[in-house]
Amino acid sequence: MNEEFLKCRLGFIGNSDGSAYVSQCKTTVAVSVVGPFEPKSSKCLYDRGTVDVTFRRKTGSITVHDKMLEGIMQSTCEEALIVEQYPRTSIAVTVQEMQDRGNLLATCLNASCLALMDSGISMHHLFAAISCAITDSEEIILNPDELQINSSVAYFTLVFSSSESRQLLTSHTTGKFSHSIYLQCMDKCFAATREVFSFYENMIKKQLIYC
Amino acid sequence: MPTNLYRFQGPEGTIPYQHYLIDKNNTKLTKIATALMKNERCDGRDISAHRNLCIKTGIVTQAKGSAYVEKGHTKLLCSVFDPKEVPNKVEYAKTGELQCEFKFATFSCRQRRNYTRDSEERQLCNEFRRAIEPAVCRGEFANFEIQVNVLVLENDGSVLSTAITAAGLALMDGCIPMYDMIVASSLGIFKNTILVDPTYDEETLCLSWTEDEENRGTVMLAYMVSLEQITEFSQNGSMDINMFPEYVQLLIDQNCKINKLVQSAAITDVIGHFESQTTD
Amino acid sequence: MENKIICVPGQRLCQVDATHTQGKGTYKRQDYIYSSVAGIVNVDDSNKISVIEVLSKDKTIVPAPGDIVTAMVTTINQDMCKCLITSVCGHELNETYRSSLRKQDVRTKEIDKIDMLQCFRPGDIILARILPMTEAHTFKLTTAENELGVVIACSEYGFPMIPISWTEMQCTKTNVIETRKVAKIVQEKKTAENV
Amino acid sequence: MSLVSLNEGEKVYIIHGVEENFRCDGRSRQDYRPLELEMDIVSNANGSARLRLANSDILVCVKVEIDTPLPETPNDGKIEYFVDCSANATPTFEGRGGEQLAAELSRFLSLAHCPVFNLSKLCIVSGQSCWKLFVDVLILECGGNLFDAVSLAAKAALCNTSLPNIVGTYEDGKNIDLQISDDPFDTKPLDARDLPVLVSLCKIGNNYVADPTIEEEICGAGCIVISVTPKGKVSAVLKKGAGSFMPDTLNEIIMSGSQIGVLLNKALEETITKDMSSNVCKQRFGFLK
């Protein structure tokens, strides 16, 4: 994992409270965080804040499948935030796809995490998503490109938290696979997330120079 | 493929393969028609007999009350929920509202139905609501609404009357206060012959256009037996005015029969509940 | 079980007269009492007038003016607090109903000096009485009685508190004292009279 | 359905009036309010009619198109009803307010017409092409009793409709090309004299009234709409409102409704015939008069 692979700009959307522009390989997404703000009374919970993730395709319309991705992002983000600190409020996260060349879900999740960090909203933990593909010969490719995904027999997106112990937050898989190869992928992806977290740290360092 | 935000949808302009077996269907209808002229029905029933009624209450455990009713091949499920606040309401109302939804499952009819509500569902929903509204003590939950939902799993004729009977049972199962039990039944009239509880094919026959002056069509009546009140009456077809008293009387008699079945189901329910309570 | 009368909705139970009156699960129509739910007929003879009622497996109850309800405080501001009614007269509801409690209905004395934050906090469970309906369509509550007010509350740190006076509650873990409009716990006998 | 709201006193007044067989506007229980009908009012439609029943104002246009029949009914044409509640008619139709009423009206109109209207008259070539009629109903003003008014207007418009003549067919394998006559007057009238009209009877107190006004509709416990053909046959019955009926009352209402219906049909028939025959010297009023 290096700067070549993950690129990020923080706080580029002036009107939002936090934003991140992330490109991973060639897949690019923009995430903005607004809030906490006062929501409609129907969404208002007395003891915690609500998190609302909206996923937008560049074409504007989204499909049933995108709705599932949106759900995954929402519950992953919600779990990471200390929502109890923001009662009766809502936090809106908008994920805009700019270019999709594979690993979309992982990029979206990492970008959301960076945008949430930028917004200064209190978090329990950070999260990092890693995708990996398994070839016919049972080879594991981390962060595969579009071609490798299409020719793979299985393809996973795994999300781990930044806690020192191994905590799997989200798992999304496609294709057929055996249990043992899944465990191998978990090990590899978990190791890879540590690099993502150090990338996060570097981003914050850069950002704070001006502070 | 048209992108639909909510569901996976196929191409437009699909045709059910049964259309290419239309001749077979027509022969079947002709057969039923000729049999009916001899007062014989395709399922072996007497023309004045109901199909078997199978009642199960309380099967939707997540709802306040529910009833599953099977009448021949017609199968449907009705559930009711607790009174809740009417969204976006400003004024206070002295009577509660019934919020009804009448939905056919996509596979419930000969032709695949759409997900969105069509005009038939709307019409049935209106009639359905009007039929059960007089039976519910709406003053007891003023300013609130009770949701009554019907899902038709299979349509083999007399859907509306079966749905109303099911709603009566579901409301009772949910212990929603009611002035009376509500039951409904329907008739099909084909060439002056009166058919009790018509099937889908018989309904099609009764409503198909003919030149002659003979009576034909369908009649549906919802009735509160103890209070002797008709809550909903609808008719379609071409009928002589003088026949109406006969139809109405026949439907009332049928409703009394169904009411007995419904009542015994209700009583079994109550006994079952209180017995299980005493053994606890 | 054998000697009990089972009824279904719409069944005529008896005539209304000086000695018979309608109870729960029934309605009156043209001098007769009819059942409105399916259940077992029960005649309550404990008073001079026998009350005819029907015991059913479940009840359909909605809050009504005059009822004592349990509600949870959701939001507060200087003028009032918003609550969700969760049970009516001891009967737990499946649905919650919105209601509001205005500043002037918190207590009877020193209304000018009331600070809502000193009386309620979001998440508190209160006992309150429903006021008569006005044009507004949500329920208005009052706690202006000794027996009404906060019954269950958690302290700032999230631990349950117990009442120590009419205006104060103490955290069971941290011993922090917070102010509330506390409901006076009444004896069983007294509640029976109230209801 | 309307902004009109009555207090208890006003309701009692109306109910007592009905009991006396003397309604607020001086009618007896069975009387209709004055009707005005004008046909062929929209020149670019195949048939049209405008009807005023006291304050209710209805405009109906019929247009025809060539379509392919449904595979299950190769010999039948198609007819489609569409009701539009203009927001001008009553403020409650604003936005989506009129949608439910419009849907109910169009649905019931098609139900009432369907058993009587012979769709095979609209067939051109079996299984290949047929006429499709679009009956567009526009409610311009709502003054109560819309069902009756709409049905009268729709029947008049359909009677006024004429189908263009087909002068030739050109066959190429399985495709058929139809040649429609260029002459706009080379048409054949559509026979719609058998169509039913709707009669609404509103139950008020222990009596029932024909042609209820908005105020009477509010007082009523329920309303029965009966579709009656000129021959006195009933083609559809619908109940409106939340009330319930005793069996005898229901029978009585249906009986008297059918009698009113026959008379109404006759009156309409006469008006239509007069209108058609006096084609030459007919005085046109149009929308402004």
Place this chain on the structure above:
Amino acid sequence: MLSMEFNNVVLPSNDVSHIILKGDICKKNEKIIGPGLKIVDNKIFVCNSGVLKCKDEKLFWVEYRKKKYSPAKDDIVIGIVAAKTSEMYKVDIGASELATLPYLAFTNATKKNRPDIKLGNVIAAKIKMATPYMESEISCVEYANSIILGQLENGFLITVNLNYALQLRKSNSKLLYHLGQFVPYEIVIGANGKIWIKSASVRTTIAIGNVILKAEHLKEEDIPLLIKNFNKSLNV
């Protein structure tokens, strides 16, 4: 994994108990935990990404970038009147909810002598009460030594990052001092990131606003150049 010390970057879920407590658990009560840190089961965790700071071995907090203001008692804030009710104004101070400002919370205000502030007007106020349970309350009652609170008229309002606003409020801010050397102006910096500026002419006011916005991302040594350019633009 991460070497954690003071003035180093920390991330949420980092356990910093060992650096703060230094193994001395009994002294826990002497330490004061500030924003960005939380205690769970006797351990101290980070909950915002930023730099861990410490003062006098007693106060600990995480310094992080933030744009959304969360009210804290006694902060001076600048707000815009958004609504009026029978007893109070509702003021937008950039927090998640509107703050309330009672009519009586003005110096010399009585029930009869109400302040006359219109919707959309800008006011400076002090946070009187901030709680997570309800809307925060602000007050314009002036105390001894306090700055002038109340309506701010004929000025210009800009919004900056919270951290930057805090930095400007430090009395040693060179930028504001240097600006004052060239042109006289009034400035009120709210803790909520809103800055109100007023000077003799609209032109200078806007110019000052722009300089302040531009200076956010500049290093200390570049500021003289910026001021120079500012002076030029004024004299055109």
Place this chain on the structure above:
Amino acid sequence: MNSIKLNIQETYIKEYLALQKRSDGRGLTGFRDASLNINSIHTADGSSVIKIGNTAVVCGIKAELGIPKAESPDVGYLLVNVELPSLCYKKIRPGIPCDEAMETTSFLNEVCNNCKILDLQQLCICVDKLVWILSCDIYCLNYDGSVLDACFVALLSALQTVKLPEVKYDKETDEINVIEDYKFLKLNCLPVASTFGVFNDKYILADPTEEEEQLCISKFSVVTDGNLLFSLHKPGGNYIKDNQIQNCVKYAKIRAKTVHELIKSVQ
């Protein structure tokens, strides 16, 4: 977390989980009994009703003819949609499908594609002209937890009952002929989903009821045919520990076998 919810959770642990029991008498890893009924809906071309505990789901399949997609002219359509109508659960309002319905729909379609449940080529009648469109609609009748599991069983058993007639398509005349020679569909595999509720880092509940789902901090679904895995789905929520995953997979594989037997038993 909500103090009331926390309270209920604690009581639940004390009263049941600590004794390795659940409120309905099951063990922690016990699944509810399932009953299956097929071909009960005569208007559908294939149908099944499954009850797992109180959760009831019905699946009906309608076969229609249509034109294939231009980019894949030789495959038919398999469209799976899950409906959670307002009648099955009080928290669902009538109107457009709720988020959960869409998420379940999307997940089902994804797994069907992953494991190639059906060779879509067998649905082709004439390349680029005519294919079968199988619309599988799954209606939940009673929402009492683990609806996803029920949807899978309903879909599989309904697909197995579908019989398609032979269709002849004449390219010259565009004429379609249906010959009443019905044939069953060929299924490639039988994926079975097992949902687990992660109660906390100590307890995992197999096949949670609605009440238990409310108490759990996250859900975890394993789709397997008893041998290979088709999906390990965890849509966010609180974390799951490694050994918990392993246990879930183990129980899911056993569950898959019993479900296979159930499906076999009704045919």
